[in-house]
Amino acid sequence: MKYIKLILIVTIGLMMTHCTEILDLENLSAVNESDVWNDPLLAEAYGNKIYADNLPGWSTSEANISDESNGGGGHMYGQLTENSVNYWPYTQIRNINNLLTNIDEGEISQSLKDRLKGEAFFFRAWRYFEMVNRYGGVPLVLEPQELNDDLLVERQSTSATMGQIIADLDNAIDLLPVIGAGSGDNDGHIHKGTAMAVKGRILLYYASPQFNPENNLDRWQDAYDANLQAKEHLSENGYGLYESFENLWFDEMNPEAIFVQRYEFPINTHQWAAATRPLDESQNATGGNWPTWEMVEAFPMIDGRPIEGHSDYDEEYYWQNRDPRFKSTIAYNGSIWELSGKAGRRQWTYAGGEANNPTQTGFYCRKAINAADDPFAAHQGTTYWIELRYAELLLNLAESANAIGLTADAYSELIAIRARAGIEPGEDGRYGLNANMNQSQMQEAILQERRIELAFESKRHYDLRRNRLFESKLNGTRRHGLRIELKDGVTREQVETANLEEQYDELFDQEVIEIDFQFDINWQPEYYFYAIPNSHLQLNSRLEQTAGWPGGTFEPLQ
Numbered sequence: 001m002k003y004i005k006l007i008l009i010v011t012i013g014l015m016m017t018h019c020t021e022i023l024d025l026e027n028l029s030a031v032n033e034s035d036v037w038n039d040p041l042l043a044e045a046y047g048n049k050i051y052a053d054n055l056p057g058w059s060t061s062e063a064n065i066s067d068e069s070n071g072g073g074g075h076m077y078g079q080l081t082e083n084s085v086n087y088w089p090y091t092q093i094r095n096i097n098n099l100l101t102n103i104d105e106g107e108i109s110q111s112l113k114d115r116l117k118g119e120a121f122f123f124r125a126w127r128y129f130e131m132v133n134r135y136g137g138v139p140l141v142l143e144p145q146e147l148n149d150d151l152l153v154e155r156q157s158t159s160a161t162m163g164q165i166i167a168d169l170d171n172a173i174d175l176l177p178v179i180g181a182g183s184g185d186n187d188g189h190i191h192k193g194t195a196m197a198v199k200g201r202i203l204l205y206y207a208s209p210q211f212n213p214e215n216n217l218d219r220w221q222d223a224y225d226a227n228l229q230a231k232e233h234l235s236e237n238g239y240g241l242y243e244s245f246e247n248l249w250f251d252e253m254n255p256e257a258i259f260v261q262r263y264e265f266p267i268n269t270h271q272w273a274a275a276t277r278p279l280d281e282s283q284n285a286t287g288g289n290w291p292t293w294e295m296v297e298a299f300p301m302i303d304g305r306p307i308e309g310h311s312d313y314d315e316e317y318y319w320q321n322r323d324p325r326f327k328s329t330i331a332y333n334g335s336i337w338e339l340s341g342k343a344g345r346r347q348w349t350y351a352g353g354e355a356n357n358p359t360q361t362g363f364y365c366r367k368a369i370n371a372a373d374d375p376f377a378a379h380q381g382t383t384y385w386i387e388l389r390y391a392e393l394l395l396n397l398a399e400s401a402n403a404i405g406l407t408a409d410a411y412s413e414l415i416a417i418r419a420r421a422g423i424e425p426g427e428d429g430r431y432g433l434n435a436n437m438n439q440s441q442m443q444e445a446i447l448q449e450r451r452i453e454l455a456f457e458s459k460r461h462y463d464l465r466r467n468r469l470f471e472s473k474l475n476g477t478r479r480h481g482l483r484i485e486l487k488d489g490v491t492r493e494q495v496e497t498a499n500l501e502e503q504y505d506e507l508f509d510q511e512v513i514e515i516d517f518q519f520d521i522n523w524q525p526e527y528y529f530y531a532i533p534n535s536h537l538q539l540n541s542r543l544e545q546t547a548g549w550p551g552g553t554f555e556p557l558q
Helices: 019-024 040-054 090-105 110-135 158-175 192-207 217-236 272-276 293-298 325-329 375-379 390-403 407-421 439-453 460-466 470-474 492-497 500-507 534-539
Strands: 257-261 385-389 480-486 508-514
Touching: 040 090, 040 110, 090 110, 110 158, 110 192, 158 192, 192 217, 192 257, 192 385, 192 390, 217 390, 272 375, 293 439, 293 480, 385 390, 390 407, 390 439, 407 439, 439 460, 460 470, 492 500, 500 508
Parallel strands: none
Antiparallel strands: 257 385, 480 508
């Protein structure tokens, strides 16, 4: 007789209404599998386990492998090996396949079956795309394997794997419920709009140069159609840009949140804030997400125009008159940042201003950092993660529209995002965007908007990667920070009582410095599709290594 183990991981937003009944059930460590699909409480518990195993969450690693932050050694300096990138979630996929294979044999209600199957199709697509995005085509396993099955499964072509991913998402779209943004059901469960928006993102990636170097316009049309349908569906159900860019991380399940992971202390927490905050306001973690000078310079002025050549830009007072998203994203020397609820607290990043592990770039990331949290609460973080939000959907739509020649249509999406940010509209109502941009110019504008709007949300690395821009934009360069020192004779007491908006240049000397101390950035072309680690090749003799790596024969563009 077959048994399955149920580990009941309950997270905020995923707690079912009958959790007390679940806890009353006996012998949950070994449950007859047929019982699971006949009991709605056990079926929900199994579904919750799939959520817990497969939801994406907070990460500080992606910012380091881009121009957002410092670090990222192996990727940025061309030092990766075949074993450097290991993402192989077939255990999680097996659990998903188990549900899809067996749930129809049970007697739970059809509506519950449909929702759980829709969620399973969604997460299988999600896991397979995360693999395809790293390696290209991978072995497609669509049923739970048994020991007497042929376990040596070959890599499928990238196009075949993508076809399965889209088929799974279409199944999810058909089965998942419609959930309105303001309804009580909008509690963190994925829904039809989630699957539609993720489909739009995945098709955008598949149309991008990483996968589509020949620029097949049919792929861009598919991406446009999917993102437009997602936008229409979500807007009809109350989703849209949230009024506050800064608070969209703290006002949970606001209309901008489409695909999220929610957290609850002590069951499910993260260390994003602890790793990002300065050490004197952190606990057991720090040193992540230090913004580069390049990231600081990327934000435009309040009128939406770039800082280069702008008459109102002063490099000494670089924070003044900037896009309001700047101060919601970047903590700079002397900025008000009331961490741990300390009224009037300023963040000092000048040399000697921080006693413990000072930032190497002169800046901290303040996005999604709840200033009211003390160090313990930061270390046991519960701020929810938004994997995909409405602003990204608009950017995905703008990019795919531009690629098929609808450049004029892309303006409206960028304007909506800039208007929400608080950029001034200007006399022409274009919020600082140039008039009559051609396709290439619009693509640059979209990527720049993504860089600003989605900063430190694990998107910049993948935008550079899917557009094959690492070599042209970053190779041969070094990232920079700002070294700040007190002028001779200036004391800390003086700076703490000064009017920094008018006296800053009288108090500090600033110098742009390199933070890539040893090497230039040297991204290698084979990194667009990573090697399969040797541990997997040794277990499966039919696996081909990715072309471009030692012994590689698998062509990821087929």
